[in-house]
Amino acid sequence: MLTVSSFTQSLSSNPVFSKTLSTAYERLSSGLRINSAVDDSAGLQISNRLTSESIAKNQLRRNLNDGISYAQIAEGGLQESADILQRMRQLAMQSQNGINTDADRRALDKEFQQLKNALNGIAYNTEAFNRLPLLGDNDLLSDNVSSIGDTFVKGIPTRLNSGLRSIAYIPAGSTNISINIDSFSLDDDLQVFTTSGRHLVGTPLSDNVWSINGVGSGSDIKSLLFLTQEGYTPTASYDSSSLITNGSGTINGTTFTFSGDQHPGVTTETLTIDNTNEPLIISVVGQGVFDATVDWDTLGSPGSGGNSFEAGPVDITATNSLSEGTDYINLAKTPVGLSDLNMVESDVLTFENAEVSLQQIDDALAYVSESRAFYGAKMNQMESALKLNDRMHEGLMAARSQILDTDFAEETAKSTQAQIVEQASISVRVQAKSSDEQVLGLLGSIGDR
Structure with missing residues (x-):
């Protein structure tokens, strides 16, 4: 026979109400x-x-x-x-x-x-x-300026035109490099730069050899010489704080020994470099021709001096169509170099x-x-x-x-309903327990008689 007590106990322990309340709490807390x-x-x-x-x-x-x-x-x-x-x-x-x-x-x-x-x-x-x-693409070189080992034959004079341009780079990891230039009584000066634009060896921008080439300031040299085609990084900027104009000096672990500008008078300039920890770019600035005799013990990796850039057009994703594939917006190149124009x-x-x-x-x-x-x-x-x-x-x-x-209104209503049922079952159980005690008390009093 189902009593009030057994009914309320089964109601309060019903797993359906417990799961409903637990699920509602989980959804409300996680959203x-x-x-x-x-x-x-x-x-x-x-x-x-x-x-x-x-x-x-x-x-x-x-x-x-x-x-x-x-x-x-x-x-x-x-x-x-x-x-x-x-x-x-x-x-x-x-x-x-x-x-x-x-x-x-x-x-x-x-x-x-x-x-x-x-x-x-x-x-x-x-x-x-x-x-x-x-x-x-024809102007975009994988090694933007040739290695000194590609430009010169070891120990044999090579005749080149001077000007406002780079003639070669010395790869990182090279040792015991010597450069000797003869400008035939003209003012052609040897210059050494890093790819970031630091002027390490040569003549200051106040020298006439720069002004005759249209350079009078750091901004001039940045726009006219620091080109990626010359091996420089796109963010290169001129810095002469470590410039060696004559004698010996050590910069970033590399020792340079430079004869200095020999013009007027002797027009032969010499430079020795014990080793290179970073790529160096060589220029001979002037308006004539010169002979360069270059020697070295070892040269670093041929590809360690230039800047590599991606060639070809750019395809920009325009859609994400899972069924038909992705479409692209093509941005073709628009070359405006002097040769292109x-x-x-x-x-x-x-x-x-x-x-x-x-x-x-x-x-x-x-x-x-x-x-x-x-x-x-x-x-x-x-x-x-x-x-x-x-x-x-x-x-x-x-x-x-x-x-x-989560539907917060629905889940709040469900949790409230489950809480009301749970509270009601607890209340009924308390009342049922109280009734049972009263009956037992009456039975006990009758027995005493």
Whole structure:
């Protein structure tokens, strides 16, 4: 026979109410409706797939933003190239004026040639994500300047033109290098730099050998010499705090012994280097020719001195279509080096040359403008893909939330209901126990009689 006590005991210990309350607490504390596969096996599978898609769309957003940044950097370099070309066009038009003398045109051409160097520098120094978007693949060398062992034959004089350029690099790990140059009574000076732009050996920028090449400050040498094609890093900046102009000195564990600038008078300069802990770039700055005799004991790895950059176009992920594959937005290169613009030999020294240069500049300006429009269109395309991705992601997250997230109102109601039932059962048990005691008390009093 079912008594009040046995009924209340079974009610309070019913596992259904305990599980309901435990599940409600778990969902309220975690914020998730599905905390294990037993809660909703099908829902768990669907929510995991939606979570995977959500992660992919978050990454797609970052990919598109990277692509927009790449295009902005490239377009910024093109804008500066256009400004330089406009000034070059102005100089070409000025040179065409019949009032100018040959001396006037030579003066105009000096600025014209320096602007050409700056234009080329933009192509080699506009770097984004280890890529050079304004440099043609033919200009992108795996070792940007040849090793000294490739440029010179050991112990045999080699004749080269001096100027504002690098002639070779000494790889890290080389030992006992000696360099002897003979500039044949002209002022051609030996210079040694690190790939980051530290001037270790040579003549200071105040020397005439720099000014005749258009260099008067650290910013000049950065824009005219510190090019990635010359082996320098894109962030190279001029630093002469450790410059050795004569005698011996040790820098970063490397000892240099330099004869110093021997002009005027003796035009032979000598340099010895005991070992190299980092790649060093050699230049001979001047406006003549020189003979260089180079010797060494060992040379480091041939590939340890140049800067490696990725070639080819850039493909930016535009979609994450699981069924049809991923689409891409292609950002092709837009080379604006002097060779790409057909302006390597351009000058304004004569009326005829200025006329030819003017046509070359007009063609270059049309190409640069077209390239800027290309990047603008690509940025708009990526912005559109970004907006579409965000809208799809918003709907995806809403669907995932309906499956996975806790309905706080429902779970709160369930937990409250389970708590009320539990409290009621406890109250009934207390009352039932009290009734049992009263009955026993009456029976006991009857027995006493």
